[in-house]
Amino acid sequence: MTTSAIIMIIIGLGIVTYLVGRARAVTLSQGKLSNMHSRPVYYGAYAAICAMLPALAVLVVWLIAAPIVVEKAVKTSLSETTQEISVATGNLTFGTVRAIAGGLTKLTPEELARAKAGEINLREILGARGVPLASETDPAMVAAAEDYNALNATSRMAMTGVVLLVGLLGAAFGLRRIAARFRARNGVERVILVALIAASCIAILTTVGIVGSMLSETLRFFASVSPSEFFFGTVWDPRFSAAGNANSAGQFGLLPLLAGTLYIAFVAMLFAVPIGLFAAIYMAEYASPMLRSTAKPLLEVLAGIPSIVYGFFALITVGPFLRDLSANLNGLVTGNYQSFIQAQSVLTAGLVMGIMLIPFVSSLSDDIITQVPRAMRDGSLGLGATRSETIKRVILPAALPGIVGALLLTASRAVGETMIVVLAAGVAARMQLNPFEPMTTVTVKIVNQLTGDLEFTSPQTLVAFALGITLFVITLCLNIYALYIVRKYREQYE
Template sequence: MSTSLLLLLIIVIGFIAYFAGRARSLAQSGGKLSNLHSLPGYHGSYVAIWAMLPAALVLGTWLFAAPVYIDGSTRAALPDTVQSQGPAAVQLALGQVKSVAGGLLRLSGEELAALESGSANLRATLASKGVALAGEGDPYMVTVAKHFNAMTATNRWLMTVAVLLIAIAGGVYAIRNVATRFRARNQVERVILGSLIVASSIAILTTVGIVASMLSEAGRFFTMVSPFEFFFGTVWDPRFAAAGSGGASGQFGLIPLLAGTLYIAFVAMLFAVPIGLFAAIYMAEYASPRLRSTAKPLLEVLAGIPTIVYGFFALVTVGPFLRDISAQMNGLMTGNYQNFIQAQSVLTAGIVMGIMLIPFVSSLSDDIITQVPRALRDGSLGLGATRSETVKKVILPAALPGIVGALLLTASRAVGETMIVVLAAGVAARMQINPFEPMTTVTVKIVNQLTGDLEFTSPQTLVAFALGITLFVITLGLNIYALYIVRKYREQYE
């Protein structure tokens, strides 16, 4: 039985158990719900949990452990001549055996008998069934593949029986516990609390795992390249080393990439902050409810556009427009129609990224401005201040900590952007202050270093993890500081 069908059966058993538990609690209450400690729905949920949760846990454990056991048994069935060639040869043979095993399931009895007798070619027979096999195939593969198929079939049969029996046994056990004074609600809430803790733990452990993997690979990189050279180097030239050179050639200076990252993010913030902040002030203080209910969702649509679309917009529209307009301006002033703004430049990437960030600035700032207590507005207006004076002298100073936190969160979003920079700013890693020339960022070089069929054995590939952990620390610091400011602001008025 397939895993999806088995899961469906567990869910069906859970539904049956729910209604059975609910009906039993109603029967024992004698028609008066006040006799029950918990509502019938809690009793039904308790029985359903016992019917589904243990069975699902056993199924998950089985699906994880069974392939390991089957692979180990299949490796042991390989001939000694293969096992003596080392782990790589054993792993290759195991993969071929699995391919043969999948092909054997499509063969008729006569075709399988011909293979076992050696009168048919293994590769040609499997190819006729749409199974490609590297090499001609050795005779032992048929025997080992049959062993693999037999173990797989037995495993599925045992798994199906065990999981269904556990589901039924769990439901029966839970139904026997249903009684008028049974604390079913407490049991159900305890399971829900445990589920919430597990979900939170998964999120935390995922973050820890990501950081740990990046740190371990970055540590390998710093054993090959000096940390001082990486963090304070001003040249980025990670050319791949020639054979026999030890893979240590090239220069891995972070400063050009970090400068490009901060420069492009700064230009984007210069473009996004005024527009987004003024839009937030207008929608919060001046716009009518009807206009606000229409304009705010339309503005936030920008946040849902994929960044690759913004990149195409920069590459096809904004970049050529800035290039052509600069050529026209240069021609009017000097008579030389040569452009001074490159199509791929810091300005192009900053403008398009700023457009992407506008909804983040406006939405977060709008929410913060609307949280300023109404009493402050009324007090200012009551003292004779105009609406604009109230905004400038009362509302913005009161909302400033929250707005600063929102801007820091937006900046961390800008620092981590990749696709817009790839298409709009180029891949040139250099240090310069001219916004009309191309630069690149840390995220772009991470993509470049990990593109293609590479092995993580040289500094040219491991440097991506050092760049990643550096970017992680920067964005984490911005987020932590932003959250600190936002919480301080909230505590001020709660």
């Protein structure tokens, strides 16, 4: 039985248990609900929770533990029939066994018998039938695949029986607990409280897990490369060192990548902040309600466009336009029609990224400006100030902490952008101040280092985790500082 079918049976059991428990509570009340501690729906809900929650818990634990047990058993049987191999090769072999197990249903009994005897090339047969294999096979793998399928089938049958038995026992327990003075509502509310706490902890635990996994691989990287060389190095040239040639060791300098990241983010913010802030002021203070209700959603449509689309726009339109424009300007001034702005440059990436960030700046700033109390506007206008003076001297100072926090959050968004930089700024890791030349960022190099079928055993691949944890710390500091500014100064204007 499939997992989805088991879940549907558990849900059905919960519904039936709820109806039976509710009916039993109504019967016990003898027409007077005041005789019962809780309302009948709570008794039904308590019985349904007893039927569903333990069964779902057993199902989740089984689904997590069963593949581990089956994999260990199959690997043990393989190790008894093959010579000792490395961990990476063993994982590859097990992956092949799992692929063979998925393709055994496509074989006839005669083909299966010949494959077990090693008389046919199983890789070619399964590949022709839509089951590609990563490596060649042998009879031991076919036997292991059969064991794998048998163990999975046995595990599936046992899981179905155990889960349904637990569900029935839970339903019986919940229905038996129903009594006139039983505090069913308290039990249901405790379960809901635990569920709310678990939901609130998911984000925290996920963050802890991400940081922990990245930190462990980062420490492995720093075991091979000095932290001072990484954080203060000025050359980014990660490559494997040739045997016996110490001069060919890779260099993992962070500074060129960090400079490119901050430079492109600065250019993007230089373009997005004035336009986004002026748009927010206009929509909050000058636009009519009809215009605001139309213009703001249209402006926020930019936030829903995928970043890869902005990258295409930069690569095909903005970059060539800036290159041709610079060539024409140079020709008019000097007579030499050679462009001084490259199609892939800091300016191109910053300009397109700034367009992407405009709705973030405008939407956040608009919400903050509209939260300034109306009494402050009316008081300033009543004292004879014009609308522009009110905006400059009253509204913007009152909203400034929130606006600064919004800008810092937008900057953290710009620091983590990848696709626009890949297509619009290039992959050249260099330190220079010319915005018309290409540069690259930390996120681009993370993608480069993790592209392909790689094993995380060399500094060339482990450096991606060091770059990731560095970028995480930068964006985390920006977000914390933004929240600090907002919380520190917000109360002055409430």
